[in-house]
Amino acid sequence: MARKNFRSTAVAAVAATALFALGACSSGSSANTGDGAEGNGDDLITIGFAQVGAESGWRTANTKSIQDTLTTENGFDLKFSDAQQKQENQIQAIRSYIAQNVDVIAFSPVVESGWDAVLQDAKDAGIPVILTDRAVDSEDDSLYVSFIGSDFVEEGHRVGEWVSENLGTESINVVELQGTTGSAPAIDRKEGFEDAIAGNSNVTVIDSQTGNFTRAEGKTVMEGFLQAHDDIDVVFAHNDDMGLGAIEAIEAAGKKPGVDIKIVTIDGVKDGMTALADGKFNYIVECNPLLGPDLAEIAKKVVAGESVEKRIVTHDDAFDQEGAKAALPNRQY
Secondary structure: OOOOOOOOHHHHHHHHOHHHHHHHOOOOOOOOOOOOOOOOOOOOEEEEEEEOOOOOHHHHHHHHHHHHHOOHHHOEEEEEEEOOOOHHHHHHHHHHHHHOOOOEEEEOOOOOOOOHHHHHHHHHOOOOEEEEOOOOOOOOHHHOOEEEEOOHHHHHHHHHHHHHHHHOOOOEEEEEEEOOOOOHHHHHHHHHHHHHHOOOOOEEEEEEEEOOOOHHHHHHHHHHHHHHOOOOOEEEEOOHHHHHHHHHHHHHOOOOEOOOEEEEEEEOOHHHHHHHHOOOOOEEEEOOOOOHHHHHHHHHHHHOOOOOOOEEEOOOOEEOHHHHHHHHHHOOO
16 A cells, blocks of 8 residues: 655654543444554555534434445545534544544644644654645645635625525525634635625625534524514525524524525535425535545555645535426435
């Protein structure tokens, strides 16, 4: 197996202390239980994956895609950890993967900032890092070999364009359910949406708060919006789960989601697509979670010493009600 074998003594000493700490951040599950890179000889690529958590239907589908693809049958020994949406847990997991001398480290960063030190440790140890779904804001892009995921700014822009063109023909008030504060999708989707509506004076964002990408917090924040404002026309949710929580709050307030208050979201998971088909959502821009095959392909190339693209953007569709009805019967997630 073509791989870098350099290991600095200092990095190994730091990383070894993380082995015990992994228990604090791991879900306790591993897709495979092989002996690691050294124990498997040249047959398997050992990859350590540090997942954000299980905060949404999208994330569940993303995890399933990774675990279903990175199997021993496909040439991988997967070490999987769940960070429970805490950056410190992901950092502990990455350090433990360094100590385990894995072939590749991959992760979806909880937030954009604060990764340089641990990624430098991985680089010093000769372990390539692949970012999935979310990017980091490090000025040194040599700390990772590739990013695989969607263009979050474009997602927000597409939602904003649809709102501006289809709903912004008259004066409308928008409330925004943001994703996790400091995360790449929350930052970028907000930026894209604001850019798209900037030229339309009919569209006004009157309130914006984080719902942490969860259905429960989306409902809670939407309840607060409804208490604070009696003139909400549109909800822009950064993901389907928060939009689904907004549906619950809107219905509890005696209003009809999709009619009295329009809802536009990003993701395209089955529950969201069902809400769109039922007329409770009005528009969804897709964010494809099925990144397992792309990650497997890039990991194999990296370990083989082949060059890979620095940024690999996945294809995402967009759906209105009729599009959702047509897509649902064959929807994979």
